[in-house]
Amino acid sequence: MPNFKMLSVLIPLSVAIGIAAISFSSIFVRWSEAPVSVIAMYRLWLANVLLLPWLAGNWREISRLTGKQWLLLLATGGALGLHFLLWMASLRFTSVSSSTSLLTLEPIFVMLAGIWWFRQKPQRSELVGMGIAVIGAMLIGWHDFSFTLRSLQGDLLSLLGAAAVAVHMLIGKQLRETMSAYVYSFFSFFLAACLLAVYNLFRSIPLGGYGLKEWGVFMLLAAVPTLFGHYLFNWLLKYLRAASVSMTVLGEPAGSTLLALILLNEPVTYKQLLAMMILLFGVWIFLRKKEYSRRKTHKLNGSLDQA
Known part of the structure; x- marks a missing residue:
């Protein structure tokens, strides 16, 4: 278990790496022409393949999982799979900035x-910071918001995807109290992919026949936004409240919008740049009160206050 001094370095570093990693997700999805449910399925299964070398070392913990823990893993895996399915589908109907901006409601x-669940009472500064950050994120995608039926469909899918990942985050917070980041991530990824496979089979969506380019995109999604993004956020759930981990994800619209400019030639306006500054300012206000305390470090054996 990392000590307090190590955590004070690892947590900000993990947040920065995680935000940068998930910002690539929408770009990689746009590069693929495969069905979104197939993209999500192979993204998660390939992440499992990359995690396999450490499976044996965690077998003792896995063998001790209870029936309740397995049910919660199935539930959080289902929520994660549903999130990927809905959000990736939204990118087929609306722009990167519009889709990722709506995810900020998470x-x-x-x-x-x-x-309601953890009886956590938010502080005023947290509410103010969250409000500013969400306004900034919405402003990033405002110029792309359209009231055409197709765009509204994409916006609705993104909104439902935000709700699904919120459920995944909350169940994950509960499981991470007694489960390692590796075991939680491995099986939530695996079960989500299996549920997506069932969906693909039910809808008669081909599981094979994809070219080398598609497999390259699947692997990029597995390695970058899944392992360096979602895995790190799963690790953070042990030390931060679920709401705080969700707040760090608000950096994605800014990162994705800049990457979309560079890699997809989607234009970025000065208003969007200003909106990014507003967003990051809101995140800073929310997180400036450090959630870790030396007073409780001994109590949680190195974990953070309010974990």
Whole structure:
């Protein structure tokens, strides 16, 4: 278990790496022409393949999982699979900035559920920071918002995807109290991919016949936004509240919009750049009160305050 001094370095570093990694997700999805359910399925299964070398070392913990833990893993895996299915589908109907901006409603869902589920009472500064960040994120995608039926369909899919990942985050917070990041991530990824496979088979969506380019995209999604993004956020759930981990994800619209400019030639306006600054300012306000405390470090054996 990392000590307090190590955590004070690892947590900000993990947040920065995670935000940068998930910002590539929408770009990679746009590069693929495969069905979104297939992209999501292979993204998660290939992440499992990359994690396999460490499976034997965690077998003792796996053998001790209870029936309740397996049911919760199935539930969080289902929520994760549904999130990928809905959000990736939204990118077929709307722009990167519009889709990722609507995902910023995730921390609101998480905070509201946290108040009910974990009896967490948000501070005023947290509410202000979240409000500013969400406004900034929405402004990033505002110029792309359209009231055509196709765009509204994409926006709705992204919104439902945000709700699904909020459920995944909250269940993950509960499981990470007694489960390692490796075991939680490995089986939530695996079960999500299996549920997506069932969906593909039910819809008669081909599981094979994809070219080398598609497999390259699947592997990029597995390695970058899944392992360096979602895995790190799963690790952070042990040390931060679910709402705080969700807040760090708000950096994705800014990163994705800049990457879309560079890699997809989607234009970025000065208003969007200003909106990015507003977004990051809101995230800073929310997170500036460090959630870790030396006073409780001994109590949680190195974990953070309010974990």
